[in-house]
Amino acid sequence: MPVYHPPRIAASEITPREIYMSRRKFMGTxxxxxxxxxxxxxxxxxxxxxxxxxxxxxxxxxxxxxTSYNNFYEFGTAKSDPAQNSGQFDPLPWSVKVDGxxxxxxxxxxxxxxxxxxxxxVYRLRCVEGWSMVIPWIGFPLAALLDQVEPLGSAxxxxxxxxxxxxxxxxxxxxxxxxxxxxxEGLRLDEARHPLTILAVGLYxxxxxxxxxxxxxxxxxxxxxxxSIKSIVKISLVEEQxxxxxxxxxxxxxGFYSNVNPEVDHPRWSQATEQRIGEGGFFSVANRxxxxxxxxADEVASLYEGMDLKANF
Amino acid sequence: MTVIxxxxxxxxxxxxxxxxVIGLCPAAWYFYQGATGGLGVNPVKTFEHLLGIWALRFxxxxxxxxxxxxIAGINWLRYRRGLGLLAFYYVLxxxxxxxxxxxxxxxxxxxxxxxxxxxxxIGMVCLVSLAPLAATSNNWxxxxxxxxxSKLHQLIYPVxxxxxxxxxxxxxxxxxxxxxxxxxxxxxxxxxxxRKPFLGWKRGSKPSVARATR
Numbered sequence: 001m002p003v004y005h006p007p008r009i010a011a012s013e014i015t016p017r018e019i020y021m022s023r024r025k026f027m028g029t030x031x032x033x034x035x036x037x038x039x040x041x042x043x044x045x046x047x048x049x050x051x052x053x054x055x056x057x058x059x060x061x062x063x064x065x066x067t068s069y070n071n072f073y074e075f076g077t078a079k080s081d082p083a084q085n086s087g088q089f090d091p092l093p094w095s096v097k098v099d100g101x102x103x104x105x106x107x108x109x110x111x112x113x114x115x116x117x118x119x120x121x122v123y124r125l126r127c128v129e130g131w132s133m134v135i136p137w138i139g140f141p142l143a144a145l146l147d148q149v150e151p152l153g154s155a156x157x158x159x160x161x162x163x164x165x166x167x168x169x170x171x172x173x174x175x176x177x178x179x180x181x182x183x184x185e186g187l188r189l190d191e192a193r194h195p196l197t198i199l200a201v202g203l204y205x206x207x208x209x210x211x212x213x214x215x216x217x218x219x220x221x222x223x224x225x226x227x228s229i230k231s232i233v234k235i236s237l238v239e240e241q242x243x244x245x246x247x248x249x250x251x252x253x254x255g256f257y258s259n260v261n262p263e264v265d266h267p268r269w270s271q272a273t274e275q276r277i278g279e280g281g282f283f284s285v286a287n288r289x290x291x292x293x294x295x296x297a298d299e300v301a302s303l304y305e306g307m308d309l310k311a312n313f
Numbered sequence: 314m315t316v317i318x319x320x321x322x323x324x325x326x327x328x329x330x331x332x333x334v335i336g337l338c339p340a341a342w343y344f345y346q347g348a349t350g351g352l353g354v355n356p357v358k359t360f361e362h363l364l365g366i367w368a369l370r371f372x373x374x375x376x377x378x379x380x381x382x383x384i385a386g387i388n389w390l391r392y393r394r395g396l397g398l399l400a401f402y403y404v405l406x407x408x409x410x411x412x413x414x415x416x417x418x419x420x421x422x423x424x425x426x427x428x429x430x431x432x433x434x435i436g437m438v439c440l441v442s443l444a445p446l447a448a449t450s451n452n453w454x455x456x457x458x459x460x461x462x463s464k465l466h467q468l469i470y471p472v473x474x475x476x477x478x479x480x481x482x483x484x485x486x487x488x489x490x491x492x493x494x495x496x497x498x499x500x501x502x503x504x505x506x507x508r509k510p511f512l513g514w515k516r517g518s519k520p521s522v523a524r525a526t527r
Contacts, residue, residue, distance in 0.1 A: 062354075064354070065354035068353065068354060069353065069354045069355060073486075077486065077488040079353070079355070080353060128485075129485060131355065131358075176488065176489045176492065178486040178487070178488050179486070249486065265429075268430060268431070268432060268482055268483075269430060270422075270425075270426065270429075270430070272422075273422070275355070275358075277354050277355055278354055281356070282347045282348050282350075282352075282356045282357060282360075282414065283348075283414065284417075285357050285414060285415060285417060287416075287417065287419075
C-alpha cells in the first residue's frame with residue numbers, strides 16, 4: 001500500500017497574523033455597526049496548549065477554510081452561514097451543567113474550563129458529507145471533566161446538549177427549520193472517556209470562533225463531524241443510549257455510533273473517499289481514500305471489538 | 314388580457330438570441346469566480362451545485378410557459394425552445410463538472426456511482442432523456458416528426474420530476490432552497506392533468522375570448 005506523505009506547506013503561504021487580524025478587526029467593526037452589543041466578544045483571545053502525541057503532522061487546513069466552511073445549522077444550513085450569521089452570538093458568560101448519574105453534579109464556568117490542562121490536538125475531521133480537514137484544536141480530555149463529577153457505576157452513556165438561543169441563532173427561528181432543537185448528541189461512556197475525546201475551547205492558537213462552536217465543543221476525531229456537538233451547555237451521564245439529533249432526523253441514514261468507515265456507505269453516497277478542503281483547487285480536487293476510524297483505528301478499534309460495524313453504523 | 318406590453322415583432326428574433334446570452338451568463342460568471350478563487354474553499358462542489366440548480370430553474374421556466382399562457386394570457390412560446398435548450402446545456406455542464414473536476418475522470422468509481430447511487434442514476438437517466446429532446450428541437454425535426462414530436466417532447470415531464478428527485482436525494486436535509494425548487498416542479502407538473510378541464514371551464518365562462526384566441 002502506498003504511503004501518503006503530506007506536502008509541506010511553505011512558510012510563505014501562511015497568512016501572516018497581522019493580515020488576518022486586520023481582516024478580523026474589519027469584520028468586527030462591520031459587525032459592531034450592525035449589532036449594538038456582543039460584537040466585541042466575537043473577537044478571539046490568544047490561547048496556548050501543550051503539545052500532544054495524539055496530534056497528526058499532516059498539513060493543516062488553512063484557518064480561513066476552517067472558519068468559513070462550517071456545518072452549524074443553528075446559524076443556517078449553507079456552509080458560509082455560520083461565519084456570516086454568528087456575529088451576534090455572545091459566547092460569554094457561559095457555563096456547562098454536568099448532571100445525571102454522577103456523585104457530584106455541578107456547573108462549570110467558562111473561566112474554570114479554560115484553566116483545565118489545555119493541549120494542542122491536531123486532528124483530522126471527516127464530515128459525513130465526504131469532505132475533511134486537519135484542524136489544530138486546543139482543548140482537554142473529556143475524561144478530565146468527567147473525573148471531577150465522579151460518574152456512578154450505573155452510568156453507561158454520556159449525553160450532550162447545545163444551547164438554544166433563537167434571538168442570537170437565526171437558524172433556530174423561522175418556519176423552515178431542518179432539525180429539532182436543542183441539538184443533542186451522545187457517546188458510550190468508554191468512548192467519552194477515551195483519551196482522544198476532547199472538549200475543545202480553541203483552534204489555531206485562539207479561543208473558538210462562534211462558527212466553530214464557541215465557547216466549548218466536543219471533538220471525537222474518529223467519528224463523523226456531526227457527533228462533535230458545538231456550544232455545549234449540558235452534559236448528562238445516563239443509563240440508556242441517549243437521543244441524537246441526526247439519528248432522530250433520519251435513523252436509516254445516521255446511526256448512534258457514526259464511526260468513520262469507508263466500508264459502510266451512506267445509503268445515498270459512498271464514504272470510500274473524501275475531499276480534503278483547502279488542498280488542490282478548482283482544476284485539481286484533492287480526493288483521497290477515507291481511512292477506517294478516520295485513521296485512528298490503532299487507538300479506538302478495540303472499543304468496538306466483536307461488534308458488527310455495518311449494523312451498528 | 315395581456316398584462317405586459319407585447320414586444321414589437323422585429324425584436325422577437327433578437328430577444329431569443331438575448332435569452333441564450335443572458336441564460337449562459339450565470340455559468341460563465343460562476344466559472345470565472347471558481348477559477349479565480351471566488352467560490353469559497355470548496356469551489357468545485359459549489360460550481361457543480363450551482364449549475365445543477367440553474368438547470369432545474371431553466372426546466373421550471375420551460376414548464377411555466379404553457380400555464381403562463383393559459384392563465385395569464387402571456388404568450389412566451391417563442392422562448393420555450395431556448396429555455397429548454399439552456400436547461401439541457403446546464404445539465405450537460407453539471408455532468409461535465411462532476412465527471413472532470415469533481416471525480417477527476419475516475420471512470421471506475423463514476424460507473425459504480427451511476428449504478429449504485431439512486432440519485433446519480435436518476436440524474437443520468439434525465440441527462441440521457443434530454444439529449445433526444447435537444448437534438449430534435451430544430452424546426453426541421455418538428456416538421457419531419459409531425460405529431461410524434463409532441464409525443465416525444467412529453468419526456469420533459471418525467472425529466473423534470475427526475476431532476477427534482479435528484480435534488481431531493483442529493484441534499485442532507487431539505488432546506489428552503491430545495492423545497493422551493495421541488496415545490497415549483499410539483500405545481501407545474503400537477504397543472505398538466507388539470508389543464509384540459511381548466512381550459513374547458515375558461516372557454517365556457519368566456520366564450521367570446523376563447524373564440525378570438527383560436
